[in-house]
Amino acid sequence: MGLAATTVKHLLLLLNFVFSVLGLALIAYGIFFLISAAENAVSIGENVAGGLIVGLGVVILIIAIFGFLAAIQEAPLRLLIYVGAVVLLILSQLLFLSMASHGTKDGISGSINEGFERLWESERNESGALGYYEKWLHCCGVNSYEDYWIIHHAIPSSCCEENQCQDTQSRVFKAGCKAEFVKYLDDKLLVFKIVCWLLVIGEAVGAVFGWMLYSSVKNQSRRNNAVWM
Structure with a gap:
């Protein structure tokens, strides 16, 4: 594997480490939401927001660990699965951001x-x-x-x-x-929105790096097979 591919691999490993840390941070922040909801006599939106944040944090953590292992092992199939999972994750986060900003009838606003x-x-x-x-x-x-x-x-x-x-x-x-509570919830969700947007940008870069590493590993495999033929 060439110098450029090695650099991409190291950057992908670093990105997935950062994603793991941010995933853990989201889980902790979601638990904070759930604790706040438990303190209220009637749960009003915070339990939904907390559950979504915890769920997203768990998914990010799992994908980051999977991507970390795929990059270390330079396994083409796993790298391809990682890229696909990251693309789906980005789409899911954009949906969560939409729910956090505007709400849905069955989601936070509901x-x-x-x-x-x-x-x-x-x-x-x-x-x-x-x-x-x-x-x-x-x-x-x-x-x-x-x-x-x-x-x-x-x-x-x-x-x-x-x-x-x-x-x-x-x-x-x-x-x-109701209006004052929405303002309060928006303020609490601001941290989530900022982290989520940073993750979306980072994950897009990670997906590109994952694809580049996948292509490099596949090309290296073809060259090795050509030498043996």
């Missing part, structure tokens, strides 16, 4: 909507169900403080600064809790 619907149903039956989120996110109701007027409930103290409404709307949080 989970948030369903979670707040359950909370509001509980609020209609027993006042205070939204209190945890109202105090934490400085919000009121699902869409706004006017939600309480619709169901003929008094605005709770959890909707007000320092839990004191004092019969004045100036102390009432105007924003709805």
